[in-house]
Amino acid sequence: MHPLAPPATGVRTPWHQLPASVRDGLETGLGAGVVDAVTQHGGFSPGVAARVRLADGRRAFVKAVSAETNAASPRMHRAEARCSAALPDTVPAPRLLTSYDDGTWVALAFEDVDGRQPRLPWRAEEFGRVLDAVDALGRVLTPAPYDAPSVAEAKAGHFRGWHKLIEAGAEDDDRLDPWVRANLRTLAGLAEPWAEHAAGETLVHGDLRADNMLVTADGRVVFVDWPHAVRGAPWLDLLIMLPCVRAQGGPDPEDVFTARPSGRAADPEGVTAVLAALAGYFVRQASLPGPPGLPTLRAFQGAQGTAAVAWLRKRL
Template sequence: MSPPELPPVPYHASAQRPSWSALPAELRAAVAERLGSPVVTARVAGAGFTRGFAAVLDSADGGRAFVKAAPAVEQPHLVDWYAREAAILDRLPVDLPAPRPRWTLSAAGWFVLCTDAVDGHTPRLPWTPAELDATLAGYAQVAAALADPPGELTALGLPHLADLARSDILWWEEVAAGREPTPPLRAPLLGRLPELVELESLLPRYAAEATGLIHGDLRVDNVLIGADGRAWFCDWTWVCSGPAWFDLAGLLLTAYASGLDADRLFAAHPATAGAPVDALDATLAALAGYYLTGAAAAPPTASPHLPAHQRWSGEQSLDWLARRQGWR
């Protein structure tokens, strides 16, 4: 095993969000009314990379809920994301390890999504065996359930990973054409741009063959380890048609950075059954380009820690790929 290389800021402390008391009084009153009791404590979520409000709210009657909220004028993209997530959560199979939706509301110019609260924590890095095993087992359940998704979920007209790859994920071709600046690369990798372009180009072709749905944004900050040790999966905004091994590769970046045998973990997981032999390489090439170019163009509405995390994720993707390809 290699020594772990931890992210620049822990995932459980990557967010920058408003406090409950900073929200408009009219909004707080509307949320409390919908909860049926005044809010007595609010524990703001430390994980994530948006500036939207997100917290576990405890009410005076002993109730507990998780609430996300965003202002329509200042953060319309977050409003769209939360509304999309609400529609997806409402249609996910009920036995998946995902928070169940309760309600949405619009008040004081804000949109609010309320779900069941999960009593848990972001997985610790380096990964502990128990938490990694629970997360991989939980994702196996998710992948199996979404391999043949319910009709009401597919009826939402969710995007396809193959199209998302072409429009938003593949960036090495843009770098090679001079339309995007070359991100900082270690000397042994400076001459590998043609190989990176070729590998990432495989992703949309492979993804087009998939018929199931995937989470689409499976990072460690979208996982919670419950009090019983079970893994829960959050932030379902980016569900799309695609192969489950794409989710798995993104999740295992932190296993690779933890010094674990990520190749073995990927190959042994049920989500990789039937995957092309170079599916992992294609995904790592695409993720490396996506993260490294994105680090230089993070939106101002995101957490200030996002660029550093994108850069770190891109470096881990590229390092893992370089080791697999013998580019040392």
Template sequence: MTTDNNAFTGSRRRPWHVLPSSVRAGIEEVLGGRVVGARSQPGGFSDGLAARLELADGRRAFAKAVDAGAAPGVAAFHRREAVVNGALPYGAPVPSLLGSYDDRGWVALVFEDVAGMLPVQPWREDELRRVLDALTGLSESLTPSPGLNCPDVSPRLGGWGRLADSPRSLAKLGVVAAGAARELDRHLALEAELPEAVAGETLTHGDLYPFNVLLTKEHVVVVDWPHAWTGPAYADLVMLLGSVALSGVDPERYAARHPLLRGVDPAAVDVLISAQAGFLLAAACGMDSADAGADPRLERPMTELGLASLRWLSLRGGR
């Protein structure tokens, strides 16, 4: 597999200078200084601004902003992320939220700048081990889940039932994932067990793929928290290991010795792996357009990630 970070980057970033002057002024008010430089950042798929900012006094920050009228779903994510980040405990490996701007037309979040880089894809052994080790500490810091002053969201898991109910999407599934289409009954049976499998008391990130991880010299920092939900401590680990399969590596050799999976029923892990693939393939087949957005570059990486999870599930062999 020859994926790279560019394969997991949206195509609709807006540069700083095209933002409305009121939005730029609002971000500068949060920062208490004038922005003199901005550099768009790779990773993720959302519309709008995602840039590292340099201020006249030498300080740096990271800002994301979106036009709520053009992308209401992304704006809702930004608003929820502000609430989630505000509730995360001090010391958690996440960027500090410095403030937000919301005029109901535009929503902007301003974070401390993290001097880090995305993990290299395909995964490098040393970087993967750093991230997997960090997930243990992350889950410990978020158990029990801190209270969030916002509605709960459903985990981004599951989709086999929706695929089965749509002849158009089911036909597309037969093209992009013929093996999954043949084993649909198995995945529907696993999906029926999802409510029990997602029970837990840990705040999980809910979208933990390489494009939401930054590596600094000393730390592993997890960014973009709008999809956080409360569930089992190992849920994020299972999600991340799906991307390991995308690199052509058997994730099971990491899963088998990871402390977060020690004593966990293998059947519950199978349910999560299948549900992860179901969500991704349902999105790729057009079922979740409101969630996935209209970026044409989404279909391929979602399909590849979904297929990677299915390869891992097959390698587990019904453990």
């Protein structure tokens, strides 16, 4: 199966184009000046994403965004800073070194991880290592190490996608998949109880995709980009991840989910309800205009929606 989803792409700003006040603030927090910066591509954050070398020889990964580029991104960077500062050392994630926030620009500096994103289309051996790491992540982060928002609180608006499509008159929109269009009200009802089933005390990353993972030379999997972390069910990260995996050349989501310990332990009807809500989110998001600075986001969400709907139809 060939990858269906387009590459994750955010419009990047070079380090040297950051306002001097932002660069100075980060360098003060890091305790040394930046002497070299290499922009990193991939992922959906607009703004700066760069690996930097400091005057004292240390390395760091810097991400920065302005509210003028994308109004939502500063809020996400602030949430990531709170989460990253609270993660235990046992979590395979980069440590937060310093942050800067002037109300318009928000910038974060993390330890630099010497790794690469998983190869796509997904390869069985590497995917197996990722799955083992996701299982371990759920164990380490149960109970949640800090008072993160509950998934019901964080996703209340997002996971009403089918209802929002109905309200927008999508039953007459021939751009939608015919099966989806014919079953919109059934899907909305199926997703209705998602929050009670997704509830839990595990800290869930909430956005596990290939571009949010790094594989090191010794085979470790490191999880990056934590702005969407919530408290939820221990199987939630696996469920959210699998439509994207499928859209990028990976195996059948149902086969993978039911083969993992957290998936086997989950209530099947609850999983179907949460999957229905997730599918509605992706399908609805893909129908919206693209946000500034993220040119491939809607197509990427559309591919995940197609995979999620196919998985849901199989479960039904």
